[in-house]
Amino acid sequence: MNDAVVSGLAPVASCHTSVMAECDLCEAARLSEWFHEDELCWIAECEVCSVPMVVWRVHDPNPPDSVKQRLHALLRAVVSEHFVDEIYIDDNMRNIPDHYHAHARGRGKWGMQPLERRLSDEPNC
Ligand SMILES: [Zn+2]
Numbered sequence: 001m002n003d004a005v006v007s008g009l010a011p012v013a014s015c016h017t018s019v020m021a022e023c024d025l026c027e028a029a030r031l032s033e034w035f036h037e038d039e040l041c042w043i044a045e046c047e048v049c050s051v052p053m054v055v056w057r058v059h060d061p062n063p064p065d066s067v068k069q070r071l072h073a074l075l076r077a078v079v080s081e082h083f084v085d086e087i088y089i090d091d092n093m094r095n096i097p098d099h100y101h102a103h104a105r106g107r108g109k110w111g112m113q114p115l116e117r118r119l120s121d122e123p124n125c
Pocket residue numbers: 023024025026027058059060098099
């Protein structure tokens with residue numbers, strides 16, 4: 001009877017999304033290391049891609065340019081503090097298209113290769 005294909009709801013193979021009904025980014029579960037947080041955003045390691053990503057605290061895909069610049073600047077600062085790689089900012093939001101976030105991916109690295117940690121990057125106790 002009900003054999004209609006609900007194509008709009010088919011899950012896309014992706015990072016981040018195992019729960020489709022909720023927004024993982026709003027949930028902000030601390031599943032991985034957090035590098036930074038403030039009232040504007042948080043920066044954590046993407047548990048799927050193993051690279052740092054910045055997440056705006058607002059559920060909206062289009063922050064104003066001033067916000068976007070600040071998010072990118074914070075992400076670059078975090079990466080240069082903790083990692084040796086040159087990065088580029090990838091804000092193509094394939095998996096969660098309605099909540100702004102951006103990954104820091106290594107330049108010249110393929111796919112989802114993790115960034116290289118600074119040797120001096122030891123946790124402060
Ligand atoms: Zn959200």
